[in-house]
Amino acid sequence: MKRWIAIGLVVLVLGGIIVYNKVLHPAPGSSPGGGGGGDKKGAPGKEGGAGKGPTPAVNAYVVRAQDIKENVITSGSLLAAEQVDIYPEISARITQLTIQEGQPVAKGQLLVKLFDADLRAQLQKLQAQADNARRTEERNKQLLARGGISQQEYDIVTTNLRSSLADIDLVKANLQRTEIRAPFSGIIGLRNVSSGALVSPNTLIARLQQVSSLKLDFSIPEKYGPSVRTGSLISFQVDGSNTTNQGTVYAIEPGVEEQTRNLRIRARVANSSSRFRPGTFARVTLTVQTDNALVVPTQAVIPQTRTNQVVVIKNGKAQFKDVTTGLRTAGSIQVLSGLTAGDTVATTGLLFLKPDAPVKVGKTITLPGAGPKVATK
Structure with missing residues (x-):
């Protein structure tokens, strides 16, 4: 009994393999129904020959260059234009x-103003000593001219005079330190x-801040560095207000921070009405624009594990090409490499296309809007 069961199982497995190969997945040029061949045009013959199916039609887009923008959103801090702690x-x-x-x-x-009575008294004393040293120098100068004293003695007198004058300057400097001015x-x-x-x-003692204009410090990823320059406009919002405010970039750090790979940027913000306070957190939006960028519709890009692909229609056949993408908008993606202007890419039916398979363009689409596209990060 067991023997017949084993034979039956073997027969079923062999039969399944034959049905799978002959019926469900026939070889190219054959049909599930028989071994007859088709005619020269590929149409099925009376004996079951197989023929080619209709060429699929897809929507397509012709690659062209246009302006595209990306809004880089980051955080920043408002700082006083000038600030000093007074000690x-x-x-x-x-x-x-x-x-x-x-x-x-x-x-x-x-x-x-700090106590300075001792310094002023010391200054008066030194000024009196300097006056006496000056008179002594004048008398010894006359004596030197008549040969009454030696040059060495005269040099000692002049040295004492210069020392007294230097002591006066020192005390005056200390007196200035007793007055703290803005x-x-x-x-x-x-x-x-x-x-x-x-x-x-x-x-x-206190802190002094200049707030008629403020500095706005923020950082952006290093890849956006080439697109930012002095004079670039930024917008920002602060907590407690939905108003969008403007600023102008006036300084860029020459080097990139090694720890974060970010580039520090400083903008100037007008604050004549004292609306903002130093230390306030700000949400900064920096618009990065790329001119004459190649773009394709979002649906034309096929995400892969390590790259992205598009299907280029050339000479009636589908060609899969790897592309490097850049800025992204709601309906389009910038292509940095892999395509050239004038290429035709498929936008529909991507899952049913195979490399070098015949394909025809049923409709050519365009991206909505003629102006620059704006992307958000």
Whole structure:
């Protein structure tokens, strides 16, 4: 009994193989129905010969060059055009504090006055010594002319005079350090000291910021570097507002950051109405434009594991070509390499086309709109 079951299974397997090869997947030029051949035109004969099917018709697009844009969206920070933390240069007591918190100050305006009575007394003493040294130098000069003293003695007197004058300059410089003045016009922040406090060079008094115009710092991937230049316009939004604001690029870092492979860019933003505050987070949009770029419809590109392909229709046959893509819009993709202007690419029926298979163009399509395409990153 088992023997007959085994024989039956072998017969079924052999029969399945024959049906699969002869009926379901016949060899090219043969038909499932018989061994007869077709006529010279490939039409099926009376004995079951096979013929060629109709040539598939697809929609196609003729590759051409046009302008394309991409919006590179990144994050940035608004910074004061100028900013300085105010520290005293010497240790002393505050005798005068003219800082009005949150108020504008002019360049050169006195902010803090430190105790200087000891320095002024020292200056008076040195000036008196210098006057005496100057008179001594004049007398010894006359004596030198008459031969009353030697040149060496006269040189000692002149050295003492120059030393006294240098001491005066040193004290005057220390006196200037007792006055802290605004290095530029701006808004003074919150003060951290009070009048009468003893301060040192490590004591932060306040922060001064120039906010009539702001800097906007942001970074973009290095591949967009060649498309950005001084004068490029950027747009940005800040939290709490849906208004789109404008800025102008005025400085670009010469090198790329090695850790992130990003390029730092700085733009200038007008802030005469003080709408923005330094330190605010900003969502920056930088529009990168490529002129005369080759583009194809999105549906014409076949994604592959390591590359992308398109089907080029040439001499009535389908040719699969690898392409390198660039900027992408909602309906088109930039082609960097693999195609030339004038090539015809298929946009429909891509799943049914095979390499070197016959194909005909049923309809030529165009991309909607005549203006530059805008892509978002």
